[in-house]
Amino acid sequence: MRPTPPHRAIKFLRWFCREDFIEEVEGDLIEIFEMQFEDSPKKARRKFYWSVLKYFRPEFIKAFSNQNSNYLTMQRHNLKLTIRSFLKYRSQFLINLIGLSTAIAAVLFIYLWVSDELGMDKFHQKDEQLFQIYSNHSDAAGISTWKGVPGLLKDELETVPEVESSTVYTDTHDFTLSSNDSYFRALGKFADSSFFDVFSYQLLSGGNKNPLKDESAIIISESLAQKLFGSTDVIGKSVTWHFWEKQKEVFVSGVMKNTPNTSSDQFDFIMSWEFYHDMIEYKQWGNYYARIVVAINNPANQQQAASTIDKIFKENAQTEKVTLFLKKYSDQYLFGNYENGKEAGGRIEYVRLFSIVAFFILFIACINFINLSTAKASQRTKEISVKKTLGASRPSLINQHLTESVLISVASMFLALGLVWVLLPQFNLVSGKALSFAFTWPFALTAISVVVFVGLIAGSYPALYLSSFDPIALLKGKLAKGKGEVRGRQVLVVIQFALSIILIVAVIVVQGQMSFLQNKNLGYDRDNILYFEREGKILENSETVLHAIKQVKGVEGAALSGFIIGGGNSTGGVDWEGKTEEDQIQFWEIKAGTGMLELMGMEMAAGREFTEEFSADSASVIINETALEAMGMEDPIGKTITHYTGEKKIVGVVKDFNLISLHTKIEPMIILYNPKETHFVIAKLEKGNEAQTIQGIEEVYKKINPGYVFKPQFLDQDYEALYKAEQRVSGLAKYFSALAILISCLGLFGLSAFTLERRTKEIGIRKVLGAGQFNILYLLSGDFTKMILIGILISLPVSYYLADQWLANFAFHISLSWWIFALAGVSALAVAWLTVSIQTIKASNTNPVDTLKSE
Template sequence: MAEDIEGDLLERFEIRLTTKGQFRAKLLFIKDVLLLFRPSMIRSFQGQQKLNYYDMFKHNITITFRSFLRQKSSFIINLIGLSSGLTCVLLILLWVNDELKTDRFHENSDQLHYIMSNHTDASGTRTWKGTPGLLLEEIEAQIPEIELATAYTDTHEFTISTKSETPISLKVEGKFASDHFLSVYSYPLVRGNASSVLANNSEAVITKALAEKLFSNEDAIGKTIEWHFGGNKKAFTISGILENIPSHSSEQFELLLPWNFYHDELITFKQWGNYYARIATVLQANANPQLVTEKVDTIFKNNLEDTNVDLFLTPYSSLYLYGEYENGIQAGGRIEYVRLISFIALLILFIACINFINLATAKASQRMKEIGVKKSMGASKRSLAYQFLTESILICLIALGISGLLTLLLLPGFNQITEKEIALQFDLTLVLSVVGLVTLVGIVAGSYPALYLSKMEALSILKGFKLAKSSGGIGRKVLVIFQFTLSTILIVSVMVVYQQMQLIQNQNLGYNRDNLIYFEREGKLTDQSDAFINEIKNITGVENAAISGFMVGGLNSTGGVAWEGKTEKDQIQFWEYNVGANSIDLLGVEFISGRDFSEEFATDQDVVIFNETAIKAMGMDDPIGKSIVHYTGNKKIVGVVKDFAIGSLHQDVEPAIFLNRPASANLIMVKIDGTSTARTLQEIESAYAEFNPEFPFKPAFVDQDYQALYSSEQRIASLSKYAAALAIIISCLGLFGLTAFTTEKRIKEISIRKVLGSGIWRIVFLLTKQFSALVAIGILIALPFSYWAANRWLNDFAVKISLSWWFFALAGIATLVIAWLTVFGQTFKAARLNPANNLRNE
C-alpha cells in the first residue's frame, strides 16, 4: 500500500502549500511520515486476511470421524489401549495424590517437627519415635525457638463405658496427649477450647462419631465416661468434641485423654532413659531446625550422661512417606512404593502410546493420496499438521472420557486393594495434569504423520511416490521390542513378588502363629485370670491358654540390662516381653536349654529367659544359672530359646528377654485347634461374658497381625499382578493390529505364493517369523533388567527367595506363547484365503 499512502501524503502537502506556506507544510509532512511508523502500518498484508477457522476446524473433525469409521479395527484397538492405560494412570494418580496429602493438612505443617532418637549399639544404629517424657517441660522452658510443644502416646485400644440407663461399652482407639496437642496439630474442635480441654486430669475429648455412638442425639459435653485399660479405670468428663479425624491423617483416634494423668499416675519409671513419649514441636518461622536439634540433644545429654542415644528433629509431614532409617540416616519408606506404582502406571500408559504411534505410522501411508489432493488444492503444511494432530488428540479425549467412567466403576475395588477411601472429586491440579498428559500423548502419537507426511510435495505424492521402507518400519520394530521388554519385566516382577510372599507366609518364624488368638486382660480378669483360664481350658477346641504380653512386631524394648563382663561398647537393646507361666510353651517357641516359667517354682518372679541372639550379643557361653541386672532388680537366667521372628522378615532377629511378670502382662492368649473356630470362639465369648459382663469381647488373631506387617508388599503384589496382565493385553492388542495391517498389505503376495504351491503352515510361519523375532529380542533385553530389579527389591528382606533361572525362562516363554497366539489368528486367516478372489483384478 506504499504508493497509495505516498499519494495521500503528497496531496495533503500540496494543499498546505497554498494555505500554510512552504516551511510549515514541510514540517507537517515530516510529522505525518513519522506518525506512520507504527505496527498497524508495517505488518504483513497476509495478516489482514480473515480465514474461516471455524469451518476448517469443523472440516477436520468431519474428516477425523470418517477416518475412524474407515479404520475401525485400529480405532478400537487404540481406544481400548488408551482407555486402559489412562484408567490405570487416573487410579494411580488419585492414590498418589492421597498419599502425598497425608499429614500435610496441619496449619503449622512447615514449622511442625517431631523429635526422634537414634540408639547406637554393637549392631548399629536404630531410629525410634520414642523420647523421654521428662524432656517436654525442659525444652519448653529452655528453647525459645520452640513456639509450642506437645507430648503424647501412640494410639492404643481402650475400653470405655457410659453410666446411663442403658450403659454402652465400646473398644475405641485413643491416646494420652498434653494440653497443647490440639494447638500443635490441626484437628478441629466442634465444641471446646483447644488450649484447655486437656489441661484437667479428669477431662477427655472424643470425636463427633464416637459421641453419636455413646450418646445418640444428646449433647455429649459434660457427660461422664469410664476408661478401662488393664487393671486401671478412671472416670472422665467430656470437655471437647473433635471433628472426625480426616483420612489424610496417619494417626487415627477417637479419644484423647490428659497427658498429666498418664505421666503422674500411670508411668512408674519416669527416667531420662525411658523413651515412653512422642514429642512434636512447632518452631518459630525463622528458627533453624539444626540449631534446635543441637539444643534438644544437649538438654537430653545434660540429664543422662554416658548415653548411646542422640535426639534429633525431623519434619512431621515427612514421616509418613520417609519414615525408614538405616544406621540413623533417613532411607526412604512408603515413598519407594509411591514411586514404584507411579512408574508402573506410566509404563502401562507408555505401552498403550506405543500401540497408538505404531498403528498411526502404519496407517499413515494409506492416506498419501488424500494429502496430495489437499496440497494441490492449496492446503498448507500447517493446516495438514493440524488435521493429523486433531485426529490424534480427539481419540485421546474420547479415551479420557471412557477412562473417567471406568475409574468410577473400578474405584470401589481399587479402594479395597489399597485400603483407602478415595473419591473422584474435582481437583484443579489433578484435572490439569490429566488433560496435559492426554494432550501430550495426542501430540506425540500424531507427530509422525503431522510432521513427515505434511511436508511432502503434492506432485511427488500424486505421481505415485511411496514411503521408503525404512520410514517408520524400523521405528515400529523398536517400539514393539520395547513394549514386550516392559511386559516381560512386569511378568517377572509378579512372579518374584508372589514367590517372596509365599515364602513369608510359609516361613517357620520360630513360633506357631496359627490358630493363636488373644484379647485384652481387663476388668475382673485382672484379678481372676487364673480362674478364667482354667475355665476356658475345658472348652472343646481350646488346646492351651496363658497370660501373655507377646505382640507381633514387639511392643517395648529396653537397654536397662547389665551382666558380668559388660563394657561401655556393649550397649544392647532387648525386646522385652512380660509373660506368665507356660506362655512361652503356648507360643511354641523351642528351648535350646533351661525351662519355661512355671508356677511350681516359688522363685520364678526373679528369673528371665533370653533368645539365643541375646546370649550371643552378651558373650555368654553357659548362661543357665547366671545372674543379670535388670532395671527392675537382679534376675537369674533359667532358659534360652531359639531365635524367633519378633517383627517382619525385613529385619534380622534381634535380642529378646522374657520376664515372669504376669501382673504387667495385659493379654490372655489362647491356642485353639482350628477344627471349629467359630463355635470355639463363641464358647470363649460366653465364658468371657460370665467373668466380665461389662466389657466387650474382641479377640484378634496372631497370624492376621503377622500378615498386617506386609500390607504394603501385599498391595504391591496385587497391583503388580493387574499391571502385568494389563501390559501384556495392551501389547498383544498392538501386535494384533500390526499383524492385521501387515497381512492386509501382503495379501497379494500371499495369494501368489499359494498359487505357486506354498502350504498354509509355511505361509503362517513366514508371517509369524518377523513378529516372533521382535518379541524374542524384547524378552532377551528384559531378562537382565528383570534380574537387577528383582534382586534390588529382595535385598530389603532378611529372609528371601533365591532367584532361580526358571522365573525368567517361564516369564519369557509365557510372553512368547501369548504373542504367538495373538499373531496366529490373523496369519492363519490370511493363509486360508482363496487366491483367486485377491488376484481377480490384476
C-alpha cells in the same frame, strides 16, 4: 558492511503493521538504527526492539479478522476430515480408543492413589513448621532409630528459642470406655493441653477453653459421641476409661471432628497427658515413652533447633549413646524407614514405583497409536498427495494429523473418566483407600495434561512422517517403504514388550516374596492362636479364666502372654558379667506366664521354659540365641544378669524367632516371667471348628467379665498386617501389569492384522505353490517373535536390578532364580504368539482364489 537490525523485531513488525504504513515505518526505524549502531551496537539493538513495540498500537495494527476466519474454516475442515478418517478406519480407531482410554484410566487411578499418599498429614496449618523429635540409639549392633523420647524433655523445650510451641503425646491404643453400663472399644491416646494448638484437628465444641487441662478431661470424636450418647451435645457428660487394672471417670470437655482420611494417626478420643504421666513408674531421662512434636518458628532453623534440643537432652541424660534429631512431621508417612540411623526410604518407594508404572502404561498405549498410524500410511497416500499438489503446506498437514490424535485423546479421556467413576469402589477395595472422584483443580489440570501429552506424543511422529511424503512419488505409486519406517515400528514394539516384561517380573517377584512371608517358619506357631486383652474381672481371676477356657471344646491349650507381633517394649537396661561399654545392647522385652512358649510352638535351645513347679521363676528370664551371641556368654544356664527391675537368673535359651517384620533381622530378646503384668490371654484352637470354639470362649469371657466387649484377635492376622502395604502394592501391581500386557497385545493385534492385510496376496501365492498352514504361521509370526525376543533380552538386566533393589528392603527374602525371568519372558512370548496366531490362522485359512482374483 551495513549493520542489520534484529531479525525477530523486523518479523514481528511486518506481522502486525498495516501495509500502508509498513514501508515507511520500517525504513525510518532502520535508518535510526544504523545511526545509533555507530555509537553502541548493543544499545542500538535494545532501542530498535523498544521502537517496534511502541508502534504496536491500534492505529498501526492491521485487521486479522479474515485470517481468523480462514483459520477457523481450516480447523472445521480438519475436524470433518478427522471424523471421516475415524469412520473409514474403524478398526484402527477402536483399537486406539480402547488402548488409550484404558491406559488413561489406569493413570488417573494411579494419580488419585499417589495424590492421597503425598497428601498424608499435609492438612495441618503449621505443616511446614512441624517436626517430630526422633532418637538414634547406638549399641553393639549399630544404630536404631525410634520415635520415642523421654517425656521429661517436654518442659525443657520452653528454653529453645527456635521452638514456637510443642506438644507431647502417646501412641494410639485400643481402650475400653463405658457409659451407663454400656462398654465400647475405641482408639485413644494421651496428649498435653497444647495438642490442638500444634495440630489442626478440628474441635467442634469445647474449643474456647483449654479442653485437656484437667486430668479428668476427655475429648471424643463425633462418631464416638454418637456411639456413646447418641448425640454430639455431650459436654460435661461422664465416661469411664478402663485399662488393665486401672479405671478412671472422665468428663467430656470437647468434641472433635472425626480424624480425616489424610491423617496417618487415626484415633477416637484424647485424654490428659498429666493423668498418663502420673501413672508412669519410671520417669527417667533413659525412658523413651513419649512422642514430642515441635513447631519451629522458621523451618530454616531446623538444624539449630535440633542441635539445641540434643544438647539439653545430653546434659540431663548423661549419655553419648543417644542422639536426638528432628524430622518433618508430614514426611514420616512416606519416609519412615531407617537403616543404621540414616533415612532409607519407605512408602515413597511405592509412590515412585506407581508413578513409573503410570508412565509405562501411557507410553505403551502411545506406541500402539504411533505404530498403527504409520502402518496405515499407505492407505492415506492419495489424500496426502492430492492435498500437497493443490498447495497444502506441510504445517497444515501436520496440524490435521495432530488434530486427529488430540481428538482421539479427548475421546479417550471422557471414556477413561467413565471407567474411573464406575470402577473406583473396586479400586478402593484393592488399595485399602477411601478415594473420591471429584473434579478438583489439580485433578482437572492432570486430566488436561494427560490429554495434551498423549495427543502430542502419540500424534507428533505420525504427523511428521505422513506430511514428509513426496507428492509426485505418491501419485506415481512410489511410496518409499524404507527400512527406517519398518525399523521404527520394530523398535517401538521391542520397547513396548520390554516394559511389559519388566512389569511381569515385578509381579512374579512381589507375589513370590508375599508367599515367602506368609509361609516362612518364624520360629513359632501363629496359626489358630487367638488372644484377647486382660481387663476387668479377668485380671482378678486369671487362673479361673485359663481353666474355664481349657475346658472349651476345641481349645488345645491356654496361657498368659505379653507377646506382641511387631515389637513392644525394648530396653538397654540389662547388665551381665563381663559387659563392657561397647557391649551396650537393646533387648526386646516379653512378659510371659507358664506354658506360653510351649503353646506357641517355640523350641528351647538350652534350659527350660517357665513352669509352675519352680516357685523362684518370678526372678527368672529366658533369652534368645541372638541375645546369647551378643552377650558373648558360654553355658548361660544358671547365670545371673541385672535387669533394671532387679537381678534375674537365666533358666533357658529359646531358639530364635521373628518377633517383628522380616524387613529386619532377628534382634536380642529377653523373656521375663511376670504373669501378673502380661496383657493377654492366648489360646490354641483345634483346626476345623474354629467358629464354635471362639463362641465357647466368648461365653466364658462374658460370664466372668459381664459388660466388657469381647474382641478376639489372631496372631496370623497381626502378622499379615505387618505387610499390609506390600500386599496392597502387590494387588495393584498385578492389575496394572495385566493391563500393560493387554494394551501391548491390543497394539500387536492391530499391527499384525494390518501386516497380514498387506501380505494377503503373498499368502495366496504361497498357498497355491503348496505352503502349509504351519509354514505360513511360522513365516508371519517370525518377525514379531524376533522383536519380542529382543525385548526380553533388554528387559532382563533392568528387571533383575529393580527386583534386587526391592528385595534388599527385607532381611529375609526369596532368591532371584533364573526361572522367574524365564517365566516372564515365556509368558509375554506366549501371549504375543496367541495374539498373532489368531490373525495368521484366519489369513492362512482364506481361499487363495479369493485373494488373487482381484489382480
